[in-house]
Amino acid sequence: MKNKFRYWAVILLSCIATFTFTVIVSAETHSWKWANLNSDGEAYLLTNGDNLNSSYSGTAYTNGVNLWNNSSGNISIALSSFSYSNVDIYSVTESTWKQNGWGSGLFGWAQVYNEGSPCFTDPNATGNKCFGKVNYAGIFLNDGTMPGTAARRSAIIAHEIGHVVGLAHTLASPVVTPSIMNAGVTSNTPTSYDITNLNAIYR
Numbered sequence: 347m348k349n350k351f352r353y354w355a356v357i358l359l360s361c362i363a364t365f366t367f368t369v370i371v372s373a374e375t376h377s378w379k380w381a382n383l384n385s386d387g388e389a390y391l392l393t394n395g396d397n398l399n400s401s402y403s404g405t406a407y408t409n410g411v412n413l414w415n416n417s418s419g420n421i422s423i424a425l426s427s428f429s430y431s432n433v434d435i436y437s438v439t440e441s442t443w444k445q446n447g448w449g450s451g452l453f454g455w456a457q458v459y460n461e462g463s464p465c466f467t468d469p470n471a472t473g474n475k476c477f478g479k480v481n482y483a484g485i486f487l488n489d490g491t492m493p494g495t496a497a498r499r500s501a502i503i504a505h506e507i508g509h510v511v512g513l514a515h516t517l518a519s520p521v522v523t524p525s526i527m528n529a530g531v532t533s534n535t536p537t538s539y540d541i542t543n544l545n546a547i548y549r
Contacts, residue, residue: 374527374543378458378465380511381479382432388420389511389548394431402437402487402503406496410503413526419541420548421511433483433510435503440490453502453531454487456509483510501526501534508540512547516540 384390395407411423428434438446448455448469455469458480465476485506493499508527516525516539520532525539536544 374514374516375547376509376512376514378460378476378478378480378512379547381481383548384422386420386422387548388422389544391421391423391433391507391510392426392431393423393433393435393507394426394428395435396428397434397436398487399437399489401492402435402499406499407435407503409496410500410507413500413504413535414507417536417541419536419544421544423507432481433485433507435485435506436487437489438486440488443486443488443490448486448488451491452488453491453493454485454506456483456485456506458483458510480510485510497534498531501531504536505531508536508544511544513540513543 380389380391382390393411395403398407408425411425414421415423426432438448444450446468452469457467458465458476459482460476460478460480462482463475465480485503487502487506493502505526513527515529516523516527518525518539520528520530523539524533524537526533526536527540527543533540
């Protein structure tokens with residue numbers, strides 16, 4: 347009788363562990379997928395940084411893009427003119443950030459759109475309206491919390507691009523699981539964990 351109980355207890359615990367793992371993994375991707383893919387099936391983005399301040403523009407911007415381009419992730423990003431871009435990146439003054447009601451302490455946020463309709467209207471919104479593909483994004487970077495080094499600013503840009511292509515904040519402890527998608531952006535580069543999550547979306 348005890349052996350039978352142990353057998354079913356092990357089965358139950360295995361099911362719970364599997365369910366828990368599934369929930370954690372699915373919680374680390376958003377409900378959308380980037381609509382534009384290249385011939386290899388990679389997420390293909392055309393980004394523009396014309397509206398970045400001098401601290402974010404130039405090297406910080408291009409390096410942020412290349413953090414993904416130089417990774418093994420299924421993503422390809424090209425720099426584009428504003429006329430043709432589908433991801434526009436903006437610097438926002440601290441006063442404007444506050445006037446917009448976008449909260450405090452955030453480095454930035456990515457607002458994604460599906461055919462001209464925003465999936466949500468502020469970084470604290472919980473009512474996501476997009477459960478399919480998105481084809482445009484605006485990334486807004488907060489001047490009031492701007493990191494002091496170019497490497498960190500590049501990481502913030504890469505973090506927000508991660509949101510655009512469907513990556514959510516990594517739930518695991520940054521000590522256990524380093525990730526550029528941690529809420530505090532605890533890694534300056536995409537890690538193997540980030541790449542695995544990205545490549546699960548774009549194969």
